[in-house]
Amino acid sequence: MLNGFTGFLLDDHVPQMDGDTPWNHRGRAHAIGYMQGLLSMAERAA
Numbered sequence: 001m002l003n004g005f006t007g008f009l010l011d012d013h014v015p016q017m018d019g020d021t022p023w024n025h026r027g028r029a030h031a032i033g034y035m036q037g038l039l040s041m042a043e044r045a046a
Contacts, residue, residue, distance in 0.1 A: 009035055 014027035 009039075011035065 011028050011031040014024050014031040016024060017026045017030075020026045
């Protein structure tokens, strides 16, 4: 829990990559990894 936030994050709009599946699996993997990195840095800074 960071700053009292107990909700969830959603990878709503992800980048479209060449050769990706119709569900943008590569783009989603990138977006989720990026969000995890942001959360990790925010937790360390808190």
